[in-house]
Amino acid sequence: MLLATVPVSVARAQSPSPSATPAIAARVLAPGAALDAAVQAATLVDAGRAGELWDGASPVAKRAVTREAFIAGITAARQRHGTLADRQWLSVSRQFHDGKQGAPAGHYVSVELLARASGGRSVRELVSLRIDEDGTARLSGYVVE
Template sequence: MNTRFSLIPPSARRRAGMTLAACAALALGACSAPQKQPAPPAPPAVAAPKPAPAQPQAPAQAQQQAAVQALLERSDATLRMIDEDRMDAVWASLAPFVAGTRERGQFVAGLRSVRGGLGTVNGRSRAGVQGVRVGPESKMPPPGQYANVEYLSQLANGRRVIEKLSFRQEQDGWRFVGYETRNAQ
């Protein structure tokens, strides 16, 4: 059972789907990459080489890591607001183009319907992050940098679902654009 509350029209989601497949995921190396096993120690007769001095991060890499961290913090906070039914706060966090396409009551009812269908969540963990670049030819959603953050959630009734929150990068940070759920495989 897939439940979608997307604030982006279906035709625009289909157009963006081609972009989704072509985009690289955001760099989450330290957060999601499996840890490498340490190399076995050098034989006793050979001295272990001294570790190389740490290289300073390139400014672009540091900026990207800061953007990913800001996205994850925004996503976690938005999911808490949804869980706590703090719809005024969720509405205030919407990307401007989304708030202009829905009435507040319609938005709140749709979001409550999707989230309410899950019931109690016993636990969840992040399952992945994907960056999406929407090109200048797109009218809806507007061009820009988007990201999806997925969570694997264990429900009280024993089901496992994926909750996906979508965001758009705005001048003031990541802004919420959509929420959907689907059964976990």
């Protein structure tokens, strides 16, 4: 998985209501804000601006991959698929990782997009956002299949 962050205006996560259960008492990012951030990230990749994604990366993401490796990985993955168009969202989901199974501990939101590639093939993009300690959602992953 390639990791990065969105240097665009991603909404700050909101604190939950007092009635929220302890299991979901972490900050929550609204699904619409997550979708907007994911589309913004994909649009930057479309424009060949993957370096800007890494520049705004979550510290967790920056520790996982160098800027050069991130740009090279995204560029190679996207070149295999050609130009992407007609993006539609498939899912928006929240996850909590405890840090024991690979992903750094924290709250994440994943957005799955479906796009049409050159030649009419369907391509799936997965954009992951991490709610950093300051409450800001930053892109923590981008995968295209």
